Amino acid sequence: MRILIAGAGIGGLSTALCCLALGHQVTILEQSPRLSEIGAGIQLPPNAMRVFDKLGLAGKLQQYSAKPAALTARMGISGRRLFRIPLEQGNAPRWHAPYLHIHRADYIQVLFNAVTQHTDAKLELATCVSSYKNLANGVSVSCTNARKYDADVLVAADGIHSNIRKQMHGRSNPHFSGNIAWRAVAPVEMLGANVPENNACVWMGKGRHAVTYRLRCGELANFVGVVERNTRQTESWSTQGERSEALEDFRGWHSCVTSILENAPQLHRWGLFDRAPLTGWTNQRVALLGDAAH
Numbered sequence: 395m396r397i398l399i400a401g402a403g404i405g406g407l408s409t410a411l412c413c414l415a416l417g418h419q420v421t422i423l424e425q426s427p428r429l430s431e432i433g434a435g436i437q438l439p440p441n442a443m444r445v446f447d448k449l450g451l452a453g454k455l456q457q458y459s460a461k462p463a464a465l466t467a468r469m470g471i472s473g474r475r476l477f478r479i480p481l482e483q484g485n486a487p488r489w490h491a492p493y494l495h496i497h498r499a500d501y502i503q504v505l506f507n508a509v510t511q512h513t514d515a516k517l518e519l520a521t522c523v524s525s526y527k528n529l530a531n532g533v534s535v536s537c538t539n540a541r542k543y544d545a546d547v548l549v550a551a552d553g554i555h556s557n558i559r560k561q562m563h564g565r566s567n568p569h570f571s572g573n574i575a576w577r578a579v580a581p582v583e584m585l586g587a588n589v590p591e592n593n594a595c596v597w598m599g600k601g602r603h604a605v606t607y608r609l610r611c612g613e614l615a616n617f618v619g620v621v622e623r624n625t626r627q628t629e630s631w632s633t634q635g636e637r638s639e640a641l642e643d644f645r646g647w648h649s650c651v652t653s654i655l656e657n658a659p660q661l662h663r664w665g666l667f668d669r670a671p672l673t674g675w676t677n678q679r680v681a682l683l684g685d686a687a688h
């Protein structure tokens with residue numbers, strides 16, 4: 395089959411690799427002129443790693459990842475440990491695959507390299523999909539650069555602001571969830587004695603919580619902190635926040651948390667939004683996938 399995929403994010407590239415492994419021809423249309431470096435840490439759970447193992451990418455992904463020793467929960471201010479579930483000895487063998495943490499940029503790069511090495515794959519950058527048309531025996535896609543593509547099926551992996559979802563379901567009306575998320579990544583060498591342990595750790599507090607873990611073979615410390623807010627925010631991955639505001643949100647918290655906020659080169663502040671569930675994810679030869687299906 396000829397498969398068109400809109401979007402070269404994690405969903406689009408992973409789908410492309412699965413389709414290629416099944417012997418299909420794949421064309422990916424990506425609006426950006428180059429790979430995005432934006433993002434921070436992402437957890438790669440064992441169910442995802444089992445898929446990447448089948449695709450022959452598990453080793454490559456592990457090269458760029460950190461493998462947490464345990465899942466832990468601690469109190470945000472005192473640092474008191476609430477529980478610790480070891481991963482190396484206990485759970486990983488049960489899952490038959492590792493549980494990893496990876497930087498989004500490294501993740502995309504590994505998938506991108508694997509796709510572009512494949513002879514049955516085409517990747518068209520700077521190509522923004524604007525609409526689709528179901529035909530009797532296929533689907534036709536139009537792009538903002540006036541190019542058109544035909545295929546047997548279209549997978550819409552064009553993210554949270556998906557043009558294809560808008561055509562299928564109309565404009566969505568996201569509403570602010572009442573929470574913002576701070577995101578930060580700091581080099582471990584800058585944190586001195588305040589390096590968080592190599593665990594996936596949830597830090598608990600009143601009206602807020604944080605998660606810390608390591609990235610890039612332990613060289614980076616990743617932080618996400620969710621804080622309740624009643625003021626309206628914008629929905630964006632790239633909005634930066636003021637360091638003073640982040641430190642105020644986590645004032646008095648354990649130094650392993652605050653040292654990341656003090657030392658990260660940039661702090662991102664995202665409003666978290668909810669959308670009503672869609673009534674369906676397909677329209678004849680078109681299917682929504684990943685964030686586009688929200």
Ligand SMILES: Cc1cc2nc3c(=O)[nH]c(=O)nc-3n(C[C@H](O)[C@H](O)[C@H](O)COP(=O)(O)OP(=O)(O)OC[C@H]3O[C@@H](n4cnc5c(N)ncnc54)[C@H](O)[C@@H]3O)c2cc1C
Nearest residue numbers: 401402403404405424425432433434522523552553684685
């Ligand atoms: C910039 C960014 C940073 C993120 N950082 C994190 C993170 O640090 N941690 C985390 O857990 N999650 C993060 N996420 C979310 C996470 O990556 C997604 O939830 C998940 O990977 C879903 O992937 P996706 O492929 O469905 O969508 P996305 O990852 O959003 O990918 C969609 C792709 O489609 C492209 N695209 C959009 N519109 C069009 C169009 N009309 N035509 C062609 N291409 C189009 C986009 O440029 C993008 O490459 C981030 C997402 C983004 C976009």
